Amino acid sequence: MTTRYMSDHRLNYLEQLEAESIHIFREARAQFERPALLFSGGKDSITMVHLARKAFAPSAIPFPLVHIDTGHNFPEALEFRDALVKKTGATLIVRKVEDTIRERKLTEPKGKIPSRNWLQAYTLLDTIEELKFDCCIGGARRDEEKARAKERIFSVRDEFGQWNPKLQRPELWNIYNGRIHQGENVRVFPISNWTELDVWNYILNEKIKLPSIYYAHEREVMVHEGQLVAISEFIQPAADDIVLTKKVRYRTVGDMTCTAAVESEAASTEEVIREIMTTRISERGETRIDDKVTEAAMEDRKKNGYF
Amino acid sequence: MELLRFITAGSVDDGKSTLIGRLLFDSKNILADQMEALERSTKNRADGSVDLALLTDGLRAEREQGITIDVAYRYFTTPKRKFIIADAPGHVQYTRNMITGASNANLIIILIDARQGVVEQTRRHSIIASLLKIPHVVVAVNKMDLVNYSQDVFHDIVIEYSEIAKQLGFGDVAYIPISALNGDNVVDRSPVMDWYDGRSLLQHLEDIEVGSDAGLNHPRFQVQFVIRPQTEDLHDYRGYAGKVISGVYKKGDKVRVLPQEIDTTISSIEVSGKEVDEAFAGQAVVFQLADDIDISRGDSIVKTDSLPKVSKEFDVLLCWLDDKSLISGNKYLLQHNSRLVRVMIKQLNYKLDVNTLQHREMNDEVRLNEIVAATIRSISPLVYDSFSGLSANGNAILIDETSNNTVAAVMIQ
Numbered sequence: 001m002t003t004r005y006m007s008d009h010r011l012n013y014l015e016q017l018e019a020e021s022i023h024i025f026r027e028a029r030a031q032f033e034r035p036a037l038l039f040s041g042g043k044d045s046i047t048m049v050h051l052a053r054k055a056f057a058p059s060a061i062p063f064p065l066v067h068i069d070t071g072h073n074f075p076e077a078l079e080f081r082d083a084l085v086k087k088t089g090a091t092l093i094v095r096k097v098e099d100t101i102r103e104r105k106l107t108e109p110k111g112k113i114p115s116r117n118w119l120q121a122y123t124l125l126d127t128i129e130e131l132k133f134d135c136c137i138g139g140a141r142r143d144e145e146k147a148r149a150k151e152r153i154f155s156v157r158d159e160f161g162q163w164n165p166k167l168q169r170p171e172l173w174n175i176y177n178g179r180i181h182q183g184e185n186v187r188v189f190p191i192s193n194w195t196e197l198d199v200w201n202y203i204l205n206e207k208i209k210l211p212s213i214y215y216a217h218e219r220e221v222m223v224h225e226g227q228l229v230a231i232s233e234f235i236q237p238a239a240d241d242i243v244l245t246k247k248v249r250y251r252t253v254g255d256m257t258c259t260a261a262v263e264s265e266a267a268s269t270e271e272v273i274r275e276i277m278t279t280r281i282s283e284r285g286e287t288r289i290d291d292k293v294t295e296a297a298m299e300d301r302k303k304n305g306y307f
Numbered sequence: 308m309e310l311l312r313f314i315t316a317g318s319v320d321d322g323k324s325t326l327i328g329r330l331l332f333d334s335k336n337i338l339a340d341q342m343e344a345l346e347r348s349t350k351n352r353a354d355g356s357v358d359l360a361l362l363t364d365g366l367r368a369e370r371e372q373g374i375t376i377d378v379a380y381r382y383f384t385t386p387k388r389k390f391i392i393a394d395a396p397g398h399v400q401y402t403r404n405m406i407t408g409a410s411n412a413n414l415i416i417i418l419i420d421a422r423q424g425v426v427e428q429t430r431r432h433s434i435i436a437s438l439l440k441i442p443h444v445v446v447a448v449n450k451m452d453l454v455n456y457s458q459d460v461f462h463d464i465v466i467e468y469s470e471i472a473k474q475l476g477f478g479d480v481a482y483i484p485i486s487a488l489n490g491d492n493v494v495d496r497s498p499v500m501d502w503y504d505g506r507s508l509l510q511h512l513e514d515i516e517v518g519s520d521a522g523l524n525h526p527r528f529q530v531q532f533v534i535r536p537q538t539e540d541l542h543d544y545r546g547y548a549g550k551v552i553s554g555v556y557k558k559g560d561k562v563r564v565l566p567q568e569i570d571t572t573i574s575s576i577e578v579s580g581k582e583v584d585e586a587f588a589g590q591a592v593v594f595q596l597a598d599d600i601d602i603s604r605g606d607s608i609v610k611t612d613s614l615p616k617v618s619k620e621f622d623v624l625l626c627w628l629d630d631k632s633l634i635s636g637n638k639y640l641l642q643h644n645s646r647l648v649r650v651m652i653k654q655l656n657y658k659l660d661v662n663t664l665q666h667r668e669m670n671d672e673v674r675l676n677e678i679v680a681a682t683i684r685s686i687s688p689l690v691y692d693s694f695s696g697l698s699a700n701g702n703a704i705l706i707d708e709t710s711n712n713t714v715a716a717v718m719i720q
Contacts, residue, residue: 009587013310013389022591030532057580059536142380149379169713170628172410173702179711195382
């Protein structure tokens with residue numbers, strides 16, 4: 001994608017999005033003492049690492065990758081993470097939700113699908129405090145969810161990690177104000193303006209590699225409230241559950257307990273894009289088991305310091 | 308495929324959220340589960356209809372009050388373009404959110420209720436659009452269904468708004484009669500308004516020329532971050548990372564570093580870690596220079612055949628965005644792209660009446676949503692262009708050092 005635009009001096013939409021993201025990455029690095037890149041192992045995180053490398057080349061990525069680990073990982077995603085860290089020479093910091101649960105005597109989530117997803121907020125806030133991060137760069141996108149659609153690119157959090165939607169700073173032009181008081185920190189979202197399809201098209205153009213679970217593969221699943229949930233050491237079927245072997249892929253790779261699979265035949269990035277373009281179900285709706293609880297679920301979690 | 312960023316503005320109940328919902332719905336950008344959520348929250352409505360406005364009214368606080376309290380960003384794609392919509396609320400007290408949303412827009416849709424015609428908010432939003440130099444304006448006359456799709460009503464509003472457009476010097480204004488509720492002329496041309504022979508709103512958004520909005524004439528670049536790998540093989544590497552604000556830079560170009568006033572040559576240009584021969588407006592790049600000069604974040608690299616202004620004193624238009632008033636003589640931080648300088652409001656010159664564009668006499672206070680002309684003094688020089696000439700190098704924000712809030716939008720004159 002380097003030669004086409006040279007003649008007419010115009011950027012296509014993906015090049016514009018990429019340039020905007022790189023600009024935001026550089027602002028985050030320049031404005032803060034101790035930034036960190038929050039890394040979940042999903043395709044958005046992997047795309048973020050790709051953008052961060054571009055932003056600071058020929059330097060290595062000038063901040064650590066931080067993985068808040070729920071312990072309910074897809075093994076494929078963990079392997080991929082470690083290989084990526086090795087390849088890029090980035091620093092990886094892992095903090096486990098399990099340890100937070102033990103140290104803070106929190107109650108493990110119960111139920112058939114015991115998601116630790118919302119407990120990540122505790123571990124994240126502890127990690128921010130422990131390592132004195134003043135800026136956490138994340139791969140959230142505004143198209144994912146209604147509450148995210150309203151969040152700024154530089155989003156100030158108070159000392160409890162909370163987001164106050166009514167007290168957001170105006171964010172004008174491409175000027176980002178990252179000034180904060182002691183104890184506050186800023187979440188920075190470089191791919192705010194990307195959609196799921198933009199990310200996939202970028203992955204295609206840039207030939208970015210992803211964990212194998214993003215492509216169609218056979219897996220044992222059960223049907224839970226209309227969604228396909230993988231059988232694993234964390235989720236076991238009850239006697240009356242129907243367990244099937246299906247060809248599936250994942251659209252997000254949050255955590256085995258809160259990420260559902262979709263039936264798919266898509267073995268390549270092109271095929272995934274084709275499937276997405278014809279699908280009628282949005283990304284979070286299809287695969288996030290934890291969002292359906294209440295309509296304002298995300299708004300509540302964000303206010304409480306969730307990523 | 309290109310990107311078009313636009314903003315929708317109108318007063319309360321003009322049907323902005325319904326319009327955006329309609330655009331998403333008719334262009335098939337609403338997905339099944341979003342639709343299902345919509346139907347769930349619409350169940351309690353007496354007439355059982357689906358309320359498209361609920362697609363954009365995201366926060367619970369908004370649903371409780373039935374209003375939009377902040378800028379929301381929406382995305383949709385047609386085979387021709389990717390669109391980013393900033394949905395700005397119509398309430399007077401949230402003008403600052405409109406400014407936030409409008410600052411990056413290539414186009415503004417100004418919604419007018421066909422029954423009301425041009426109202427105070429219409430003027431206010433139009434004036435803000437002109438202050439922010441939004442290049443393209445669409446006047447969407449909504450709720451045509453409630454005035455029997457009358458051509459006369461539409462025509463009268465066009466005449467009335469044309470006066471405002473003329474006064475504000477808008478170059479490109481399109482008028483489209485629509486009904487967001489029924490979908491007339493939003494995505495598809497309406498069969499009930501056969502007297503209208505223009506394009507539908509979406510056709511207009513798809514076809515409008517946006518590429519030339521970014522300037523290629525005046526090379527402007529500001530250093531965001533200095534890249535120094537300090538590894539063994541890149542021991543002496545010193546790259547200046549930043550975005551090309553406007554113009555074109557080539558390898559070998561003679562350049563001037565400002566405000567230092569030192570001349571040098573571009574020895575290499577890199578984009579995403581790969582060396583290229585030239586870079587142009589909008590690209591995120593890294594320059595290396597032939598000479599070893601002390602350059603840091605916020606310094607400018609320009610070409611001598613088109614120099615920006617360099618000054619410690621400049622006139623600005625300020626749009627005040629904070630609940631706490633501006634007080635003449637106060638000190639603030641001014642952020643111009645990545646350059647941060649301490650400034651003092653030396654003098655308040657006049658207040659701009661956003662309903663009439665008239666200049667009003669100043670007192671010593673500027674309150675939320677007011678726009679004033681002021682003279683600012685800075686401790687170190689600013690390298691800038693006038694906002695009207697080259698907006699990307701003529702905009703800035705003011706930050707209150709004690710609250711850290713962004714308190715004003717600044718357009719340098």
